[in-house]
Amino acid sequence: MIRLDNVTKIYKGETRAVDGVTVNIEKGEFVFLVGESGSGKSTMLRLLTAEEPATEGDVHVAGKDLSRISNWRVPYLRRNIGSVFQDFKLLPQKTVYENVAFALEVIGRPRNIISTQVPAILELVGLSHKQQSFPDELSGGEQQRVSIARAFVNRPLILLADEPTGNLDPNTAQEIMRLLDRINRTGTTVVMATHDQTIVDQMRRRVIALRAGQVVRDEQQGVYA
Amino acid sequence: MAGFLGRAGYFSRETWLNIRRNLTLTVAAILTVAVGVMLVGLGLMARYASANALGRWQGGVQFEIFLEPDVAGGQIDALGEELRNHPDIERIQFVTQDQAFGLLEEMLVDEPELLAEVSVESLPPSYRVVPRIAEGEIIESLAAQFRQRPGVYSVETGRQQVDAIREWFNSFRWIVLLMSIVLAAASALLIFNMIRVAMFARRREIEVMKLVGATNSFIRLPFILEGMLHGLAGGVVGAVAAGALRSHVEELFGRSEILAFFRSFTVTSGQFTTATIATVLMGVIVGALGSAFAAGRFLDV
Ligand SMILES: Nc1ncnc2c1ncn2[C@@H]1O[C@H](COP(=O)(O)OP(=O)(O)OP(=O)(O)O)[C@@H](O)[C@H]1O
Numbered sequence: 146m147i148r149l150d151n152v153t154k155i156y157k158g159e160t161r162a163v164d165g166v167t168v169n170i171e172k173g174e175f176v177f178l179v180g181e182s183g184s185g186k187s188t189m190l191r192l193l194t195a196e197e198p199a200t201e202g203d204v205h206v207a208g209k210d211l212s213r214i215s216n217w218r219v220p221y222l223r224r225n226i227g228s229v230f231q232d233f234k235l236l237p238q239k240t241v242y243e244n245v246a247f248a249l250e251v252i253g254r255p256r257n258i259i260s261t262q263v264p265a266i267l268e269l270v271g272l273s274h275k276q277q278s279f280p281d282e283l284s285g286g287e288q289q290r291v292s293i294a295r296a297f298v299n300r301p302l303i304l305l306a307d308e309p310t311g312n313l314d315p316n317t318a319q320e321i322m323r324l325l326d327r328i329n330r331t332g333t334t335v336v337m338a339t340h341d342q343t344i345v346d347q348m349r350r351r352v353i354a355l356r357a358g359q360v361v362r363d364e365q366q367g368v369y370a
Numbered sequence: 371m372a373g374f375l376g377r378a379g380y381f382s383r384e385t386w387l388n389i390r391r392n393l394t395l396t397v398a399a400i401l402t403v404a405v406g407v408m409l410v411g412l413g414l415m416a417r418y419a420s421a422n423a424l425g426r427w428q429g430g431v432q433f434e435i436f437l438e439p440d441v442a443g444g445q446i447d448a449l450g451e452e453l454r455n456h457p458d459i460e461r462i463q464f465v466t467q468d469q470a471f472g473l474l475e476e477m478l479v480d481e482p483e484l485l486a487e488v489s490v491e492s493l494p495p496s497y498r499v500v501p502r503i504a505e506g507e508i509i510e511s512l513a514a515q516f517r518q519r520p521g522v523y524s525v526e527t528g529r530q531q532v533d534a535i536r537e538w539f540n541s542f543r544w545i546v547l548l549m550s551i552v553l554a555a556a557s558a559l560l561i562f563n564m565i566r567v568a569m570f571a572r573r574r575e576i577e578v579m580k581l582v583g584a585t586n587s588f589i590r591l592p593f594i595l596e597g598m599l600h601g602l603a604g605g606v607v608g609a610v611a612a613g614a615l616r617s618h619v620e621e622l623f624g625r626s627e628i629l630a631f632f633r634s635f636t637v638t639s640g641q642f643t644t645a646t647i648a649t650v651l652m653g654v655i656v657g658a659l660g661s662a663f664a665a666g667r668f669l670d671v
């Protein structure tokens with residue numbers, strides 16, 4: 146599903162954010178990306194969504210070779226990838242329902258699909274009762290669930306999460322992890338960058354550790370350190 | 371079909387929101403477009419009008435024989451007799467010194483001090499001559515026959531006037547063209563900036579749209595539509611202004627004796643429609659260009 150072949154990313158000709166990484170992630174895997182701040186986790190995720198091009202090496206995502214993909218195809222690639230961030234990236238003037246519907250609206254999904262999919266996904270994340278609330282009326286955990294709903298409403302093959310629990314207290318973080326786990330069990334490949342030791346140790350999933358842009362550890366059912 | 375309607379709803383909603391968000395810039399852009407395209411419209415109409423007038427004069431134009439101011443009465447009568455009996459001449463009209471002064475008075479109504487310098491006696495009386503065959507060449511040769519007569523000061527044919535007018539209109543057209551190009555550029559830049567501001571205001575939405583895989587054209591379209599809408603609004607305002615100005619000017623020509631000469635300068639309703647459509651279209655094009663540039667420049671993958 147995701148394959149990096151000796152991939153290097155150099156920013157502005159100097160910072161080697163990702164350095165000779167070779168990784169293969171199969172469909173349906175759940176992978177933690179760990180490593181200290183600046184080790185290149187976010188950069189690796191941005192390579193997967195074609196937000197940044199690799200400086201060297203090949204990146205394959207969902208069967209596409211990203212070094213050869215033409216610009217106009219990139220949006221279609223992204224429809225197969227859901228993204229979740231530490232800061233949620235919700236639109237403050239839109240309600241919960243509208244935030245999720247927006248993701249379908251802007252890729253041209255017909256209305257009847259939107260009006261059935263959105264309530265279904267909000268049910269899945271447990272926010273059916275908050276459909277008409279605005280983001281600033283929700284707790285951090287609820288906001289993150291909305292953003293996961295938005296990322297998943299189009300049933301992508303891959304879900305990328307960049308420190309999704311970074312702003313949340315431990316209990317709320319647990320809720321989010323249960324949700325991501327459920328999504329993973331539907332067959333969705335999940336890649337999550339995190340600093341959260343408790344969560345990594347408890348989930349016992351594959352762990353890829355980065356240091357200075359290089360893979361220093363890659364374990365099935367691994368732990369944080 | 372439902373999908374299409376859904377999108378149309380999305381685009382109109384987004385466009386309207388954008389416009390409401392920066393009203394002052396919107397007004398500035400619309401007015402600039404309006405002035406610019408109004409000039410385009412006026413330029414076009416002036417072009418039609420001069421072509422119409424010149425076309426008409428190729429035919430039935432008169433020429434005027436100016437006499438020496440101190441010419442003897444006998445000479446005036448003799449010349450008049452000859453003109454009246456000339457086989458190529460349809461009819462003539464004598465303009466006395468008093469009448470000439472009256473015309474001048476009307477012309478210099480705002481400059482009495484200039485008028486004070488002129489005395490009735492210093493003005494030439496004249497014969498206005500309408501030839502039977504209205505053709506430039508024949509008028510020229512006819513005029514030449516009377517140029518050397520005793521007591522004749524000068525003979526002015528329509529051709530000289532027509533040439534002068536043509537030249538005047540040509541330079542007028544270039545000035546208008548130049549001004550409208552400058553204004554079109556200014557309005558395109560204003561719209562460019564406005565769209566940039568609109569995109570900056572909505573950067574979070576744009577970020578999310580890119581994230582979930584909206585295509586570039588989908589993201590750009592509301593902005594380009596917005597620019598075109600401004601252009602359209604400016605175009606309509608400009609066309610209305612040009613139309614109003616046209617009727618005002620034509621009314622002026624109709625009322626004033628001095629400007630009577632300009633009565634041939636009219637545009638047909640067909641030409642007026644063409645000019646109006648061109649004006650509005652010009653606005654839309656300017657709007658589309660400015661916004662398309664902005665959208666292309668500030669939205670990459
Ligand atoms: N857009 C950019 N331009 C230049 N350098 C960048 C850019 N983004 C990241 N970097 C640099 O690349 C390196 C890796 O950054 P990255 O954000 O991938 O780290 P990270 O592992 O996600 O860190 P954190 O845990 O703090 O989020 C850092 O040295 C960072 O300064």
Ligand SMILES: [Mg+2]
Pocket residue numbers: 186187188307
């Ligand atoms: Mg990061």
